[in-house]
Structure formats: structure tokens, C-alpha cells
Amino acid sequence: MDKKWWKESVVYQIYPRSFCDSNGDGIGDIKGITSKMDYLKDLGIDVIWLSPVYESPNDDNGYDISDYQAIMKEFGTMEDFEEMLGAAHERGIKLVMDLVVNHTSDEHPWFVESRKSVDNPYRDYYIWRPAKDGKEPNNWGSCFSGPAWEFDEETQMYYLHLFSKKQPDLNWDNPKVRDEVFRMMNWWLDKGVDGFRMDVISLISKKPDLPDGVPGINGYASFNEPANGPHVHEYLQEMREKVLNRADTITVGECSGVTLEEAKKYARSDGKELNMVFQFEHMDVDADGSNKWSDKKMDLRDLKEVMSRWQKGLEDIAWNSLFWENHDQPRSVSRFGNDGEYREASAKMLATCLHMMQGTPYVYQGEELGMTNVPFGKIEDFRDLDSINAYHELTGKGVFSEEEMLRYLRYKSRDNARTPFQWDDGENAGFTTGTPWIMVNPNYKEVNAKEQLAREDSVLNYFRKLIRLRKEYEIIVYGTYDLLLPDSEEIYAYTRTLGDKRLLVVCNFSAGQVRYDAPEEFAGGEILIQNYGDACVGAGMELRPYEAVAVLA
Numbered sequence: 112m113d114k115k116w117w118k119e120s121v122v123y124q125i126y127p128r129s130f131c132d133s134n135g136d137g138i139g140d141i142k143g144i145t146s147k148m149d150y151l152k153d154l155g156i157d158v159i160w161l162s163p164v165y166e167s168p169n170d171d172n173g174y175d176i177s178d179y180q181a182i183m184k185e186f187g188t189m190e191d192f193e194e195m196l197g198a199a200h201e202r203g204i205k206l207v208m209d210l211v212v213n214h215t216s217d218e219h220p221w222f223v224e225s226r227k228s229v230d231n232p233y234r235d236y237y238i239w240r241p242a243k244d245g246k247e248p249n250n251w252g253s254c255f256s257g258p259a260w261e262f263d264e265e266t267q268m269y270y271l272h273l274f275s276k277k278q279p280d281l282n283w284d285n286p287k288v289r290d291e292v293f294r295m296m297n298w299w300l301d302k303g304v305d306g307f308r309m310d311v312i313s314l315i316s317k318k319p320d321l322p323d324g325v326p327g328i329n330g331y332a333s334f335n336e337p338a339n340g341p342h343v344h345e346y347l348q349e350m351r352e353k354v355l356n357r358a359d360t361i362t363v364g365e366c367s368g369v370t371l372e373e374a375k376k377y378a379r380s381d382g383k384e385l386n387m388v389f390q391f392e393h394m395d396v397d398a399d400g401s402n403k404w405s406d407k408k409m410d411l412r413d414l415k416e417v418m419s420r421w422q423k424g425l426e427d428i429a430w431n432s433l434f435w436e437n438h439d440q441p442r443s444v445s446r447f448g449n450d451g452e453y454r455e456a457s458a459k460m461l462a463t464c465l466h467m468m469q470g471t472p473y474v475y476q477g478e479e480l481g482m483t484n485v486p487f488g489k490i491e492d493f494r495d496l497d498s499i500n501a502y503h504e505l506t507g508k509g510v511f512s513e514e515e516m517l518r519y520l521r522y523k524s525r526d527n528a529r530t531p532f533q534w535d536d537g538e539n540a541g542f543t544t545g546t547p548w549i550m551v552n553p554n555y556k557e558v559n560a561k562e563q564l565a566r567e568d569s570v571l572n573y574f575r576k577l578i579r580l581r582k583e584y585e586i587i588v589y590g591t592y593d594l595l596l597p598d599s600e601e602i603y604a605y606t607r608t609l610g611d612k613r614l615l616v617v618c619n620f621s622a623g624q625v626r627y628d629a630p631e632e633f634a635g636g637e638i639l640i641q642n643y644g645d646a647c648v649g650a651g652m653e654l655r656p657y658e659a660v661a662v663l664a
């Protein structure tokens with residue numbers, strides 16, 4: 112058993128724009144985060160992953176960086192950042208920066224130079240190609256609609272942008288680019304940060320001939336086309352040697368398009384690259400083929416198949432990241448649970464199911480309250496460029512009607528996760544005294560931290576308990592995982608085993624009552640956590656809607 116502190120940790124993701132606004136401009140900021148450090152400490156989390164706070168024109172809310180060593184003015188100053196880092200460290204909380212280096216902003220000085228002329232010293236920092244047959248160099252699409260290429264008048268060539276045209280892709284094959292990135296990362300480590308979450312790091316190495324891919328519903332190949340490219344592992348090993356080996360960091364690679372076999376290379380426990388990866392196969396269980404814009408409900412059997420394949424596949428080889436939510440996903444209680452009558456029960460059930468697996472759990476702000484998707488009315492209510500562009504592209508091409516597309520956005524838009532954190536039942540949910548940059552979910556009077564802090568059986572207190580249990584029972588961290596009942600459409604049940612200890616986790620993913628025959632060894636065992644309060648584990652138990660229970664043999 113290879114013990115590591117980051118395997119025993121729980122990470123909490125903060126999306127700063129929507130967490131807490133300290134100065135009334137309607138935008139969350141760093142001082143706001145500092146003011147909530149005790150809340151995080153009480154929750155029991157060990158690490159904060161901070162979505163980008165760097166200088167940015169905010170085409171993609173900070174994922175388009177124009178200066179990696181400056182703080183976005185709307186969020187505060189470098190002094191504010193240092194104060195926040197100190198406040199976290201004082202409480203024993205580590206801080207992970209979001210490292211967005213597949214691309215920069217088009218307003219980054221490197222790109223400003225690069226586009227000036229073909230012989231500019233920064234030209235080769237980015238990926239430039241001439242037109243092919245008078246059109247884009249290949250058929251790749253941007254993640255945010257349209258082609259992944261933008262024609263630049265100045266030099267009459269195209270540059271690659273797998274995300275928006277204000278996010279040009281860096282050319283990692285250029286050693287100068289890698290040196291700049293490594294120098295910048297070392298600068299942040301010198302400042303005292305504890306690690307990095309690496310944005311779409313699986314996309315940094317492109318095949319030199321940039322081959323066409325299979326087109327999707329909008330006519331373009333997926334932005335994931337270059338995933339796991341020819342030199343990605345070499346570059347990450349170089350990063351390990353030149354940066355990460357200096358300190359006991361935590362690293363997680365956001366690896367869109369990663370397969371299990373590839374993940375073993377990125378996160379192999381010999382420590383040559385990253386500690387763990389985010390994979391997205393379980394986020395695709397409710398997609399319509401390769402198209403995420405649908406309101407199809409997942410089949411639990413698919414979810415279990417994906418989760419179990421990763422649990423077993425990485426066992427003793429690499430390490431899983433566990434998440435249902437982040438700033439790019441809708442709210443899990445609306446997606447995989449029930450945001451009506453059983454909101455609280457299903458939020459607790461989902462948390463139990465995830466936190467009892469092997470891997471490092473990630474809690475996305477508001478998930479610990481069971482925050483839900485948002486009743487957005489019209490397209491003007493959305494702020495996310497992905498949602499807005501997809502709406503215009505797919506309705507414009509007649510793929511979906513406006514009504515259909517709005518329905519899909521309400522279900523899947525990233526903005527569902529980006530509305531303000533619901534602190535209390537006061538104006539704007541206590542997020543800001545000004546006008547929030549995006550609407551507040553109207554259910555804040557019912558769903559908010561203040562109410563849940565004061566109520567023992569709240570979702571929030573349930574999360575606190577789950578997080579505490581992980582520190583108390585080694586089996587939750589290190590036990591091996593085995594799926595039970597793979598064919599059940601309602602029940603997700605699995606065991607964990609560590610030495611002669613056994614843990615059973617049973618979750619009812621349905622709003623109905625379901626009979627379950629627990630293996631005999633668990634009958635009358637020690638219940639670690641349960642969401643109904645009076646479960647009785649044994650043969651012929653009747654699971655209530657969204658019931659969850661974890662029991663030691």
C-alpha cells in the first residue's frame with residue numbers, strides 16, 4: 112500500500128467569480144474567499160483547487176490568461192492572494208493553482224508579438240499554418256463551436272485555437288515555450304502554492320501533420336482530436352524534473368479524451384508525471400453519442416460500468432480523482448439525483464456513492480449544499496460562451512429548435528454550476544451587495560449554507576461527516592473496490608476490502624422503494640453513515656428513495 116497525503120485528502124474547488132464578493136461589484140473575489148476560510152476549515156477539506164485568478168480579458172472566465180504572474184483586477188491584488196494563501200496555510204489547508212497552459216489569451220504579450228510577422232521571435236510560440244485549398248488547415252472544431260482555426264489578416268495565415276479564438280494554442284514543441292511555462296510554475300511554487308490542476312493537459316502535444324478527424328453534428332471534428340499526442344508524456348516528465356520534483360506537490364491533470372491505458376501513463380504511481388487525472392467517461396453517460404447537448408437521462412448500468420472499470424483498472428497502478436461536479440458540469444443532484452422531493456436524500460446518496468470509492472474526492476462549491484440546476488429563462492440569462500455559441504450554432508444550422516436547445520442548456524449548461532454560492536437567505540443569497548454577474552438561483556431561500564450549518568441533518572453536515580470518516584477509516588482511502596449487482600438499474604452497490612476488513616456501500620439511485628439482499632457478513636454491521644437515520648442492513652432490506660448506507664462487516 113503506497114500511502115500518500117494527497118490520497119488521503121479531500122479537495123474543494125472554488126470558482127472565484129461565484130464564491131463570495133467582498134466589495135459589492137457583483138463579482139466574487141479573493142478577499143471574499145479569505146473571509147470564508149473558516150467555513151472551509153469546518154467542512155474539513157484539505158486542499159483548495161482555485162480556478163484561474165490570473166490577469167485575463169475573461170472571454171472564458173479566466174481560462175484565457177494574459178499574464179500568468181498577475182492577479183485579475185476584478186479579483187484583487189497579489190497582496191490579497193498572499194493573504195489568502197497565508198490564511199489557508201494557517202488552517203492547514205493547501206492551495207492548488209489552475210495551470211492553463213494549453214493556450215493563452217490572444218491578449219497575452221507572446222501572442223501579440225506572435226501575430227505581428229512570420230519572423231517575429233514569438234511566432235513559433237503558437238501553431239500557425241497556411242490555408243489548405245483556400246480553407247482551414249484541417250477539419251478540427253473548437254470546443255466552443257465553429258472551426259478551431261482563425262485566419263489572421265496580418266500575416267494571411269491561420270492559428271489554432273481548440274477553445275475560443277481568444278485562446279490560441281501554445282506550441283509545446285518549442286523548447287522556449289516549455290521553459291517559459293516551467294519558469295512560471297517555479298515562480299508560483301516559490302510563492303508557496305502546493306500544486307497544480309492542469310487544464311486540458313492531455314491536448315498539449317499535437318501530431319505534426321494535424322490530421323483531419325471524424326466530423327460531429329456541427330460538421331467539425333472534436334476539439335479532443337489531439338488528445339494524448341506523441342510527446343505529451345515526454346513533456347510532463349520534463350515538467351516533473353524541472354519543476355515538480357522540487358516540492359511535495361499535488362498534481363492533477365485534466366485529461367479530456369483520456370483512456371484508461373493512457374491514464375496509467377499520466378498517473379502511474381512511480382511518480383514520473385502526475386499524481387492523478389480527471390477523466391470524463393462518466394460525464395458522457397448521458398450524452399447523445401458524441402453530442403453532449405441532449406436531455407437524455409443516464410442508465411445507471413452505464414455509470415457503474417465506467418466507474419468500476421476505472422476503479423479496477425487503476426488499482427495498484429495509478430490513482431483516481433473522484434468527482435460528480437466541477438465548473439464545467441451541471442449540478443449532480445439535478446443530473447443523477449432528484450432536485451425535487453428527494454433533493455437532500457439524493458444529494459447525500461450521491462456523495463456517499465462517490466466518497467466511499469477509491470481515489471481523491473473533489474467537492475465543487477455548492478455541491479455540499481445540494482445546490483441544483485438553475486431555471487434559466489431565455490438565452491440572455493446565460494453567460495457562458497460555450498452555451499451561447501452552441502445555441503446560436505446549432506439553432507442556426509437547424510440541428511435543434513430554439514426551444515429544444517434551451518431545454519438542453521437548462522440541463523447541461525456550465526452556467527448551472529456558476530451561479531453564486533448560496534450563503535444565506537438574504538439579498539442575492541449573501542453572495543454580493545451589488546448586482547451579481549449572473550443570476551442567483553431563486554431557490555436560495557431554501558437552499559443555503561446558513562440554514563444548513565444550523566441543522567444537524569443537512570446535506571452540509573452530511574458532507575462534513577463523510578470527509579471526517581475518510582480520516583478515521585483507512586479502508587475508505589486504501590481499500591480495493593468490487594462492484595456488486597452490475598445489472599441492477601436502481602442499485603449501485605460495491606464493497607471495499609482492506610486486509611480482513613470489509614465495507615459495503617449501497618445506494619438507491621431511484622425514487623422508488625427497492626428490495627436489496629445485503630451479503631450476510633454485513634448484517635447488523637457497524638453503520639458508518641446513512642442518509643435516513645434508521646437503516647437496518649441485512650437480507651431483504653427495503654431501500655427507500657435515494658437511500659444510501661455504508662456499513663462495515
Ligand code: NOJ
Binds near residue numbers: 211274311438439
Ligand atoms: C477546461 C476548463 O475546465 C474549462 O472551463 C475551459 O473552458 C477549458 N478547459 C479551456 O481552458
